[in-house]
Amino acid sequence: LSLGVMASGKGSNFIAVADAIAQGKLNAKIQVVIYNKPQAKVKEKAAEFGIPTVFCNHRDYATREEFDQVLVETLKAHQVDWVIMAGWMRVVTPVLINAFPDHIINIHPSLLPSFKGINGVESALNAGVKIAGCTVHLVRPEVDSGPILIQAAVPVLEGDTPETLHQRIQPQEHHILPIAIALAAQRS
Ligand code: GRF
DSSP states (O other): OEEEEEESSOOHHHHHHHHHHHTTSSOOEEEEEEESSTTOTHHHHHHHTTOOEEEOOGGGOSSHHHHHHHHHHHHHHTTOSEEEESSOOSOOOHHHHTTSTTOEEEEESSOTTSSOSTTHHHHHHHHTOSEEEEEEEEOOSSTTOSOEEEEEEEEOOTTOOHHHHHHHHHHHHHHHHHHHHHHHHHHO
16 A cells, blocks of 8 residues: 555654554555644654655645645655545645545544544543544545544543543554554455
8 A cells, every 4th residue: 555644743643554564564655744734743753764754834825725736746746545644634625535535544533423623532521421532534525524444432531631531542543543544445
């Protein structure tokens, strides 16, 4: 599998995928890591794995579509077949989605279809659920929708804050994301 990772943050999910590949658990290669925030830690992490990085700044483009077109060109230029949104904090448009139909994978820190959107962990906590978790799914035009590939459940504990709950969810994300990539490839 020829992967392109898009990430906005610290990149722990990128590392989970890169580690799974290095350990022979996932037969894939990460061709490029695209990041959209200059300070994103994922940049250095990718460099440690010897993977090329490309900075695409959404602020340079007037519309989401124009930005996504640049992402498509960058991904295609790196021969990417599967796009992994590993903490990509931007809404993507059909420009990207239609360029890789059912070949874009997103990880979200809630048990979808509950708690879509940017504050999934906090919303779950505010709703008072006792079981939280994470979901990996194929990306379709509606945000945080699309066929679910895999989920993991995490207990909510007394006194949890969004931060402590998110910290408990993340190891589960790291566990299921590489599995989900293999599952998606099997389905296609
Ligand atoms: C993850 O919790 C993911 O579910 C969400 O953004 C976070 C990214 O974390 N979409 P990291 O940058 O991979 O550590």
